[in-house]
Amino acid sequence: MKALVIDDSRAMRVILGGMLKQLGFEVADAENGRVGLDRLRSMEQIDIVLVDWNMPEMNGYEFLVNMRAERKYDEVRIMMVTTETEMSQMQKALSSGANEYVMKPFTREVIQEKLEMLGVVVHQAA
């Protein structure tokens, strides 16, 4: 399973990447939406993209719109990583093609649960 983490904060990429690896993902990352699109296009297989909202150059919402414009990624799930501040705009993101969102701070369990709901991760009995 392959995941792409897009966040301008190195610390966040490490945190999120670490959690996803524990869940058995191969993780690629990018520091903003524009680099994220490049990275995405260079990947042969991709199951889920986790994207931050506020980033320089191209923010998460713009990334979402760009990615959803390419039909071949229709099946790829997108999870918005957000803070309280951006919650007001979350509806906009969900109607533009985001599948799920998660609010910072989150735990690995929360991520796992959300991924299971999306069907990216198979539910494992504890």
Added chain:
Amino acid sequence: MSDQDDIVREFLTESYDNLDQLDRDLVSLEKDTRNKDCLARIFRTIHTIKGTCGFFGFGKLEALTHVGENLLSKLRDGVLFLTPTLTTALLAMVDAVRQLLDDIEKTGQEGARDNTSLQAKLTDLLNPDGDDAPAAIVAEPEPIHEYRERKPIGETLIEAGAVKAEDVQAALSLQAAGDPRHVGEILVEQHALNPQDLVQSLKAQQDAPTSQLSESNIRVDVGLLDKLMNLVGELVLARNQILQYTATQKDTNFLSTSQRLNLITTELQEGVMKTRMQPIGNIWSRFPRVVRDLATMCGKQVRIEMEGKETELDKTIIEAIKDPLTHVVRNSVDHGIEGADLRVSRGKPAEGCLRLRAFHEGGQVNIEITDDGGGIDPARIKKKALERGLITRDQAERMSDRECVQLIFLPGFSTAEKISNISGRGVGMDVVKTNIEKIGGAIDVQSQYGKGTTLKIKIPLTLAIIPALIVTSGGDRYAIPQVNLLELVRLAGDQVKGAIERIHGAPVYRLRGRLLPLVYLNKALNVESCVKATEEGTINIVVLQADDRQFGLVVDGINDTEEIVVKPLGKQLKGIPLFAGATIMGDGKVALILDVMGVAQMGGIISEIRDRGLGDLASRSQEIRSDRQSLLIFGIGRSLRMAIPLSLVARLEELPATSIEMADQREVVQYRGQIMPLIRLGGVLGVGDDGTPKELLQVVVYSEGGRSVGLVVDRILDIVETPSEMQRQGGRNGILGSTVIQQRVTDLLDVPGIIRTQEPEFFGSKI
């Protein structure tokens, strides 16, 4: 949980980096309040910290950044407008965030710091009430316009193989000739290009990544770089050893291999040194903030300008100059730049300007800090220095304005009349000077009273590997850092005899008419010279610069220049001022690196480091008290020492013996369009000359009433200042009396008397 620790460290590094940028952004935002990029960056930094710290349970940090974020989002959305109050509050928030991060870094915990009042203040600012509120501006929704540098379409097309280069060239020249169509359009219309290819290339052009920078940089632990530097140092030493061995070998394979090793080592060394280089902008970046805070506190307006931010320096040097530079910058704002009212009354713009400039020159980095403030008042400096007993009244009177300004580097000097909480804390310019000198740098100040002050700092690029001259003395080798080296003088054969004279009991060498004090390295080191008959053999003088003095170091032999790796001295040798360090030579033996300043001090060339700026003045003033005069000391015959008041000397000339002509049975020369009679003092005084035939005559020119006469002497020895009291009056013809100068009996020449007897017409009808 070490994973967690790593993540926290990552978080801290990232946050510190971002906060540095944020400081700069906030200050520039104050000037250009509509800079949306700046605001967005600031917001994002705080937002990121807030978003991340939740993962570690840093509640205080989260609470603080939360308020800050709210405030910033209102600014970003144009609901609030940036005011100085707001900026100050935001900067205070940034400081508090930094403190929290520092605590976390040190203890892993947030600590007991309480930020509630700051948070309350920030919250207050969130809801401006009524009249005090800065007028809210309506956010002008601006489309997000992303500027990208795009690759020209022609290039993209050629690369894709869709079009021939000539066709693109032709299309471009059409465009240049005024064709308004796009290159692609022209090409398609000329059937040079398939429209489908154009569409594809346009898309490719759009999608091409604009910058690879973020992916071509990685972070490296400083400890690792230090270790690499050390290893390269060792490699350089091993390389030197092999090169030395190579010199005795004939095997061509071995020779070419060692040549390659040599080249690669040099390149590697340069490469590793480069990794340790940092732009000086890294330390400058905090100055806008420093200047802003300080200016606000002093009620001044100060703009900071920077030039040469990208100038690179070794990391250790960057660290060493950080504090001195900050101090200088604070000083300029606090003492240098005047308050706005005063500035306006002096006809200057209300806003003062502080300029930082850095550039490479001659293997050194130059840093200049210039302000257009009030400059340094020499009179006030003098007064202060007198009050503090740093100089005597005599010295003060004799001091030029330029010398005066240098007094600020004296220990215990501070001119701030008001002791503010910014400066005047006892840390003065002397500490700045000491710190700069500790890393082999130099500092100088130039000031124009009323116009401004410039501080110039020169520092070496690196300290780890330096070029040095290798010399021998007493059978051992020593390294002299090349920065101190001026020239090498080698005296052999006939030149040796009488080359070294003694003045004041101290050996000197006459270098191009200048007296160069000498220090014998073997004497300074207290070792036996290996060269037994220095008098008959050769003399090697290494001319060195110590502070503002030059001196010659006499050594047994001069070997070569070499890149040496500076190793610190063991603690047994650390206290010896003569040595700056040690290095390992090509043959594996250790050589000590001479500290030129230390050698100069030991040889009595310069006095104590601390009052070097004043050394000259102080030593002179101890010799002299009241009415003193300057005397020119010269030698006649083999042993006669004579003096005349310098005030009687128009010039000192060296005239070739061939230029002497005879007129009316007297020796004359053509001098400045006149016929100047010569008086050979040796002959007149009946002592003869010193017996050596001379090609050049030393002539003391005496002028009066537009006419000149030349007094031929054998040697010009010195110029001294002495009390003008005479020890013994009268005596021989032409001699006013005798006095003791520099512990030797010296006759005072009666110049007018001599001229009267020799050239009766010189004083014309007066006689």
